[in-house]
Amino acid sequence: MHTSATDLGNVASSAIVALPAGATFLTTRTDTGLEHVLVTPDFSDAESVAFAIARSMNARSDEVDEVPDLTRTAHVARLRLDRGSTPRPDTQAGADFTVLSRVIGDMLKPGEWVAMAVRKPSKSESRHNKIWLEHFGVRTHHSLAPNAVVMQLLAGGTDARRAMDLTVRTASAIPGFGLNVTGEKVSPAKLVTSFIVLAVLLAGAGIASMLIPQIAWPWWWTSIPAAVASAAVAVLFGRQVLPSFARTVRRLLPWGQVPVPSRRFGRWQPPKPARTVQNKETGALTEVPAQDGDYPLQENAFLVGPHLPLAFVSPHTGAGSGSASTATRSVPGELRAKVGPRAGVVDDSPVHLSYADMWEGLAAIGQPGSGKTALLEHLWGSLACDRKHPGAAFGLPARNAMVAFDTKGDGKATEQYAKWMEFAGDETDVFHVADPTALEGIELFPDLPGQTAHEWARDVVSAMQYIWGEESIGARSFDTLTNVMQASKLIARHGIAQRVVLRTLPTDASPWFYANLLLTNEGDEIGSELFAALADAAVQPDAPEEMAQAVATLSPIYGTGVTQAQRRQLVEAPRTKISALVSAEHWWSRPSTRTWDELLDQDRAVVINTGISPWGHVLDEKLRTDLSSLMLFTLRSAIRRTCVGWFESGRAVWVFADEVKHIANVSAEVISWMRNDARAYGLRCMFATQTPDTLIPELRRILLGFGTLALFKQKEGTTVREIVATLTLSGTTWDTPDLVNLRRYEAIISTIYDGSELEPFNAVMPDYRGERDAGTWAA
Ligand SMILES: Nc1ncnc2c1ncn2[C@@H]1O[C@H](COP(=O)(O)OP(=O)(O)OP(=O)(O)O)[C@@H](O)[C@H]1O
Ligand SMILES: [Mg+2]
Incomplete structure (x- = not known):
């Protein structure tokens, strides 16, 4: 994990040094999301360098066959130094460079891009840069870092103004960039205009000397062909037949590249400090003011720290920004310890959720087949194992009752819950509600003492x-x-x-x-x-x-x-x-019944299956949801009777439900109570849902307010936007592609530790079931 800019710089500089000149770091927004691409001329180490760079940002690198087409935007601009600009000291040492990638991500419209081509500086460029900066009293600067690179920044925009804007805004988001810059249009227009002006002047001069006898210029007639030649050159530049910067750009763009920054023309004037000169003859002293000297590089080239180009390929501080690369955010260190059940894998090592904070609930949200049930099952299994060894997991209450609702209809989760419990070496009370032959049931409405x-x-x-x-x-x-x-x-x-x-x-x-x-x-x-x-x-x-x-x-x-x-x-x-x-x-009318109250008080692990029984009995769908909701409602009543003061006395009731809409389809009342008022009863909800958009709005809001969210791939527009809005509350930037582009069994986890919100991160779910069956699973 490279949290500090120094660490990042070290890794970046070793990766970047291996890059050939002309490597282009590119961010573009396609119709599906942000793409971050490193385009290199073919070279043998391309893959390993890309990997090293991706590692340095905790991102993932994928080789792509097709580079993004940058010719979709008609207008291209490049960054230029404002004449006479002097460097400002870099007060940003250690600043979070992820800001840059975020800014880039936020400002691009579909089709637009920003790209940075880099090369190594020459010895004299580095030396001149150092002298120049020192002249202005700048002694710490990213461009002085070993392996700093010379970059040229271009952007493609939907119109010329935007393209110019993009370059300037990108530069101003680079921490410690410290130079005044502008954007200039990349087009042959300037060259064309100058040759046209030249042609007009030549023609004018020729005609003038022909008509006005006072101007006796014997070679007057040569100016006409010269004017014609110059007009021809203007046309050739305009049509991009003659080499020009604009032509180079046009030729490189289809390959996803932009030109390497060129070197400075002409001699470099070093800055000179103010001094006093004595006239040898008269002995008089004159003050010679300080001279700022020339900018050490060509006006479109900038020497920058080796980590800065990485911002262009860093998925904007976060998750999924397109198929080319989806980031894995940094994981809060607290979750690396065994503070609760595993919640996935980040960077090849597990992250955990905090048992102590679980009373704020967990909601797994994602489209069908994204892995929600697999996660809930594993959490159930972890809990089953951990509760047998009190003290093994920090923050787990001493006594834990567990209830799971399998309301999906296929009974699959029930099977798995039971298997996990068996794996933990414990017993489950499974109730197959649809089974007419079963003898054991739950008395949902028991006769309470003194009740009429x-x-x-x-x-x-x-x-x-x-x-x-x-x-x-x-x-x-x-x-x-x-x-x-x-x-x-x-x-x-x-x-x-x-x-x-x-x-x-x-x-x-x-x-x-x-x-x-x-x-x-x-x-x-x-x-x-x-x-x-x-x-x-x-x-x-x-x-x-x-x-x-x-x-x-x-x-x-x-x-x-x-x-x-x-x-x-x-x-x-x-x-x-x-x-x-x-x-x-x-x-x-089952002959032998227990009550919720008994089951809870005895810390049982109860599974309610309202779907198909192992012997093939089914309830119709309506009845299934009616009974499921009724179970939840009656469980709530029992919790209110039986679990008073449980939180304080170190007891808990864990409720797992695979599809919330089956247990709360017309009213959010019970779930709302569970989320907001049930802490003292020791209640902990672990819920999943496929389609929050079909839930009643209040319920959706409650679910998104759960302490821990496991957000799997999701495509439905409203839901995606709502989730993004929730994630953004944490203060980090998220965008819809972050969710849409998640891979299967990958989730964005937003959770809390010790009562504080942590920054959401991406985690990959291991195949927990497979691990269990292979005996490699660990809590
Ligand atoms: N991390 C994983 N690795 C491999 N296979 C997995 C993983 N997670 C889930 N699966 C498999 O993918 C399938 C779908 O997973 P799961 O049932 O958890 O999805 P779901 O999100 O609950 O779907 P639904 O909304 O339909 O209930 C299952 O067959 C499961 O075994
Ligand atoms: Mg499921």
Whole structure:
């Protein structure tokens, strides 16, 4: 890691010294993003030098067959020294040169480019430069570094002004550049104009001496052919037949190169200090003022430190700037230690996430197949291993309950979660919700001590409101459903169904089953019968008081005088809600159940699979998401009951969910609670989602506000922009191509350590599953 400019300079100078003259460092913006290219004339070491240069910036080098076409922009300019400019001292020693690459990245429009061709300075150029700088009192300067290079800077812009601007703005972003410069258009126009002017003058002179006898010039007639010749030269320059700088540029651009800076013409006037001269004859003293001397190089050439050209090929301080090179940013040193689970590999060594900061949550976001589940699984596996060895990982709570939701449908994650747990030598409680033959279930709505049937029913209906939304279950439906659920609960608890004679009803069914009947989903008759049975039981001498109350609350539906038509109207809205859930009756009525509270309190590792069971049972998609959301909601209720004060007492509940939209599709309420209010309960959320754009906006905002973000490849425009905006909050510059151009299994990680935001960086995900199966995985 070369964090200091000195380090970078050292590496850069050893890499750059191997480059042949004419090597061009280039940054261009293509339609897909920034490209950073080093174009060298063919030479044997090209690849290893490119690699060394890439290494020095923690970037990646790829050999490309096609160099970017720089002829797309019609206007080219080059950097020129402002006449009479004097150097300013370099106060920027050690300044972050990444600023330059960032500035370049930010100002280029598609098709535009800036390029720097470099060559080694001659001995006299270096010497002159030193003398010149010293004359101005500049003693530390990047151009005095060993292996400094002479560069010429050109830019291509959509119009001439922009091209000139690009050169100047680039130069002014070079830390310690310290010279006044301007941009000049690269075109043969100046040459053409001067020859035209010459032709006009010659022709004028000839004509004048012909007409005016006073000007007796015997050779007057020669000026006419000279004028014609000069006009011809102007045309030849204009058409770029004769060699000119503009022609050289035009010839090199298709090859992705720009011309090497040329040497200075003429003798160099060294600067002279002020001195006093004595006239030998008179003895008089005269003050000769200091002379600044000439700029030591040709006016378009600049001697610069060896690390500066690298800014042109440094992916602008960060991630993916095009296929030619995608950067890996520097990784905060804290994460190199085992402070938590591995989060990928940077520079061949692992980086970790901080367990102690995980209460702020983790969200993995990326398009299908980008590796989100693989990451979550591995985190689950790490946690499973680490929790068996308390103290092995700094910052991990002493006791950890784990819950994973596999809601994708294919049951694949469940399989993997179980395998990881087995790998850790621990047990998992897997619940295949779709399996009608399973005996073990979770009682999502347990009877709580002191809770009345009415309170219980309210809890249940609140959960239903969470999964379907308040529009779907309005105030009136809420009441009807509560009353019906309350009655159903009592019917189930007291075995009232056996009193029904119309048809034999099971007595061990769930309240949902009886609610379904009360809401007349199986006909009006059986509903009325069941109600009658309840009303009959309620008047028995030993009947609980709440039974009579339940009967009373159902009077708007089943009271005397209510017609079948009136009843139908009342139950119309709520009945579909219950009928949706009752198709999972096998889940509700499993003979052996535990509660969330028990599972949490015993630090179990629970996996809920709402997708296909290992024996091929499936739920329809709607039911799958309904049940998944219901599970999350009830888990939340259990956490609020059971996990009070867990954070303080060193306990944690880890919740893993593979696709957030399956557990929160209409309301962000629970997730929002989990993110904002659940710290004290020891909750830590590890969530993934493919398409934040389809999430409700509030949920998207909450997810992007999680402490750790693992951002995988993403193409959807709105999402990409939103993520970029989030990343940029850290104060570093990010652009859409950074995300779009991520490779498979590569992610931008934005995380925190000890409560502080760290600068995001790119990490490559190893094949954790493969490592596990090969036995090479380590937490
Ligand atoms: N680092 C990796 N190296 C090799 N293969 C990987 C890596 N990460 C994931 N894979 C494989 O790529 C496939 C897709 O990965 P994964 O299931 O994690 O993607 P995902 O982002 O969860 O996709 P989806 O959004 O569809 O759930 C899997 O078969 C997985 O085994
Ligand atoms: Mg997945």
